[in-house]
Amino acid sequence: MAENTVKEFAEAIGRPVERLLQQMKEAGLPHKSSDQKVSEQDKETLLGFLKRTTGGGEEPTRITMTRKVTQQLKTDGRKSVNVEVRKKRTFVKRSELDIQASKAEEAAEEAARKAAEAEALKQAENEAEQKRMAVEQARREAEEAARRELEAEEAARRAQQESKGVEPVLDEEALKKAEAEKERRKQEEKRRAEQARKARANPIVTAVDDDVVEEPAEVLLKTAKVAVADDKPKASKPGSRKSAGGKKTGSRREDDFEEGRLSRRGGKDDRRKGGRRSGGPSREHGFERPTAPIKREVLIPESITVADLADRMAIKGSEVIKVMFKMGAMATINQVIDQDTAAIVVEEMGHTPKLQKENAIELEVLDNISYEGHEITRAPVVTVMGHVDHGKTSLLDYIRRAKVADAEAGGITQHIGAYHVETDGGNMVTFLDTPGHAAFTAMRARGAKATDVVILVVAADDGVMPQTIEAVQHAKAAGVPLVVAVNKIDKEGADPDRIRNELSQHEVISEDWGGDTPFVHVSAKKGTGVDDLLEAVLLQSEMLELTAVPEAPAKGVVVESRLDRGRGSVATVLVQNGTLRKGDIVLAGLNYGRVRALIDENGKQIDAAGPSIPVEILGLDGTPEAGDEFTVVQDEKKAREVALFRQGKYREVKLARQQKAKLENVFSQMEQGQTASVNIVLKSDVRGSVEAIIGALKDLETNEVKVNIVSSGVGGITETDANLALASDAILIGFNVRADASAKAIVEREELDLRYYSIIYELIEQVKQAMVGKLAPEFREEIVGIAEVRDVFRSPKFGQVAGCMVVEGTVYRNKKIRVLRDNVVIYEGELESLRRFKDDAGEVRNGMECGIGVKNYNDVKVGDKIEVFDKVKVERSL
Structure with missing residues (x-):
């Protein structure tokens, strides 16, 4: 910091000069005048003195901060009211004892929390163990009861066979199967015991096995019956599903049903235990019938066929055709419908339509590119x-x-x-x-x-x-x-x-x-x-x-492009943001491609170009126009889709972007509430004519319409004039001059508005007519007829009907009316009916009687006058 005088130092710190000199004298400094210089060492000496004398060396133990925020609120009258909100917060520095006490308190809380968690974990483990033991006990009891019941049934069956003298037939295969099932059950018991032991050793693992599920007693009983029935040898003939006594042991359908239900409730072990075919594949499917209609978000492009629309809603095409038929639209399965019709059909069927924009592909690619990051000055x-x-x-x-x-x-x-x-x-x-x-x-x-x-x-x-x-x-x-x-x-x-x-x-x-x-x-x-x-x-x-983000994908503008023999398309681009690297996929206007080489202005190949660096790139599939924006994208397939879309829509996009300016519609682009202006590029044969035309056009200006002379000069209309008119949406006017070949080519290609004049009054008159066309029109009311109420009747269809005599002009059915009582307007509206005797009439002339029904008004009285008026547009002039 540069040295300053005592006076400047006092102004900087906001202190009187006399007081500052007194304090400097007390601090032992030699300053006696306001013009003497104050060095950095003098300031430090003064600061140390002030700290010692005022206690400024001690650290503050309490700091209070006040914050003010001013906001604007709008009332119902749309007036702005300033509201000031003040917030005050005090920070207190804690002492060492407070800090130690706080740490001790936090340590005690942490110990208590850990003890509570350990106790809760131990209690959960005990509850899980008790639950598992209860489930095991219930399962064993159910299996034992089922086994006793089956043994009693088997004993009764054998006694019946012995009484009839029939020897029981034993199935060897069934016996082997029962022995294998018993061995498998023993192994399963060992596995569960081992899992329980591990769960008790590790509190993190739950003590209840995933396969053990608490079920109602009747379900456990059925499970046990099926398991015991599989263990018992069946005294039946091979291939038979009936017992030796002719009793049916259960159909395959019932066994499959039990297998599926037990599998869904009990898990994989229950499927092995309760399944009729142990170890076989499960026949259960994952389909569940929806409990409520499914509402989908249907993406609708610009045009879509009925079949595609039905496929996106996951319904049959005939359903869509049926809905369209009820709506009054006949369509076939392959008919193409527009976006609005498809949206109405989707809403009618209970789904949510999502309209896809025409340039959705382009927006999807470009909007997903992020240009956020650390900004630097470019x-x-x-x-x-x-x-x-x-x-x-x-x-x-x-x-x-x-x-x-x-x-x-x-x-x-x-x-x-x-x-x-x-x-x-x-x-x-x-x-x-x-x-x-x-x-x-x-x-x-x-x-x-x-x-x-x-x-x-x-x-x-x-x-x-x-x-x-x-x-x-x-x-x-x-x-x-x-x-x-x-x-x-x-x-x-x-x-x-x-x-x-x-x-x-x-x-x-x-x-x-x-x-x-x-x-x-x-x-x-x-x-x-x-x-x-x-x-x-x-x-x-x-x-x-000017700022840029060098880490972002590159984007910029094409300066020029050419077709070079041996190298193909060569485009000179200017990087405006991000960094362009070799191998990037570039989308430039109607063209795309992968960057094969980057060449600087000296002809040397480089690997990357940052913001504000111009380079030549090789690898595009064509030569983009000068001024086209280029962007680096991630997906080459998406870049090709966007390029093809732009090529297909080139004409429409071009017309929408350029917004032609013609005398007939020059004001159609003006927004309401803004001053309209006519942009003109004027060329004349002599300087005097230019000045005269500009002066005459400026005289036509009003508060609503302005004339903007973009460019004026002497000589023929050149290519520069045409480009300037294109860029500024201006009208090209040539007074006693003509356009050259290059300018005509631009005018024809870009469809500019070019007009030749040789008489100054014709020029001014046509510009004046265009300016008048944009002036806000004026409307004047004109009374076209008056009818006097002579009597009032009641109609069951129209309510109150006034019997009138047309005393002036003509009464029309489709024009506005006013009801006058004592020459005071009491109602303004429309006619609901106009009749001549029993027939409807479009108009009733002077001197004729008629019946008039006033719409939404039933207080017409005898002597009132019904005035029929029309609004006439009045053309304005400058």
Whole structure:
């Protein structure tokens, strides 16, 4: 920090100078006057003295913070009321004893919590063990009861057979099966005992086996019966399902049912125990019938067939056809229906329609790209513009320390060049050297803003020329800040003040004159003032606060593209955000591809290009247009789908983006409540005609309609004028001049509105008619008929009906009416019926009787007048 005086120091800390000098004297400092310098050491000495005397060295034990928040609330009257909310919070520093006590309390709480958890875990373990033992005891009792019951049945059957003299037939296979089942059950008991022992040893594992399920007693009894029945040998013939005594042992259907129910309730062991076929595959399926209708979210594209719509709702196509038939729409299974009809059908069938946008594929790809991350300040992108031979390329050459124009035919720049340089201060600046202003305007016409700052080069010995004026117009139309470089100041006849005077006529005011445009005197040959020019450019960029995220996927704008023999499509792109790397999948306008190589402006291959770096890329499947935005995507298949979609919809997207400006519909794009304006690009044969036409058009302006002259000049309509009209939605007007071939090509391709005039009054009249067409229309009420009520009747259909006599004009059925009583309006509405005798009438003329029913009004009395009126539109004029 630089040294300051006692007075400045007192103002900085908000203390009187006399008080500060007194404190400095007490601190032992030699300062006696307010003009004496105060060093950093003096400030530290004073601060230490104040801490010792005021106790400032001790740390505070209590801090109180107050926070104020002001918000705006809107009342019912839509008025804003400022509400201030104050919050106060006090922080107290704890002592060491408090901290130790708090730690001891936390330790005691932690010990108590662990003890409670251990006790709860032990109790849960005991309850689980008791539950398991109870379940085992109930199972054993049920098996024993079932075994005794089956033994009694078997004894009775054998006694019956012995009484009849029939020998029992033993099934050897059944005996072997029973022995195997007994052995398996013993192994199962051992496994469960081992699991119980492990559960008691490890409290984390539950003590109850997953296969042991608490079931009702009758279910356990059935399980035990089935198990014991399998253990007993069946005295039956091989292949027979009946016992020797002819008693049926149970059908396969019943056994399968028991097997399925026990399997669902008891798990895998119950399936092995209770299943009729031990070890066999389970016949249970996983389908469960829905208990309520399923509502689906159905995605509906722009058009869809009835079959596809039914498939998305998981119903039959005939159901959809039936619903459409009830709605009054006949359709077949393969008929294509629109999105609105499909949405109505989906809602009718209880589902939720989700409309898919036409560009859903494009939005899905682009919206999923995240550009969030750490932002850094990026370098500005500068475009050098100006008149021919004013030194644009020479100035850029000096900055780059390389000759660019030497490689060009005729020593002039014939294509767009993009270069980045580093200044002496370590800052980077990217330059776009344009051959004219057509490319600059073409980029902006496609919605791409590639330039941050414009350097306008003007020769000090030549002055402001036509292309200089065009450059100013283009920069202002794009809303890009200007930096004027007054070049060739070392030549004889240089007059920088002349440049300021001439540019001020075009609303380019120097900072020295109170404007916002910096003027820098430079010499492209000697390098005079170049550093000041770069400093002015960097200052303008700092005011713009240009930032980028280098870690994000790259996106930017295509500067130019060409088809090169041997290398294919070569596109020069400017990275505006993120980092472009070799191997990335790029989607640029109507084209896509994988980046095979990155080449900088010096012809060297690089692996990556960060923000504000121009590079040439190879690998696209075509040549994108200058100004097309490019984006790095993750999926090549999705990129191809988006490119094909854009190619298929190229015409519609192009028309929707350009929004033509024609005299017939020039005001149709204006939003309600805003001042309409007509943009005009005017070219004439002489300067006098230009001034006269501009003055006449300005005289037509009103508070509702304005005339904006985007550009005006002398000479034929050129390609630059056509591009400017395209970018600014303007009307091209030629007064005694014509457009050249290149301008006609742009007008025909872009469908611009070009008009030729030779009489100034015709020009003004047509512009005036278009301006009148946008003026808000006025409406005037006109009374067309009056009927007087002579009597009032009651109608069962219409309610109260007034018997009237038309005393003036004609009464119409479909026009608005007013009911007047004593010449005071008591009701305004419509007629519900108008009859002449028993017939409906559309109109009743003067002197004729009629019956009138007033809609929603039943208080018509004798003597009232019914006034029929109409609103007539009145055309406005300027």
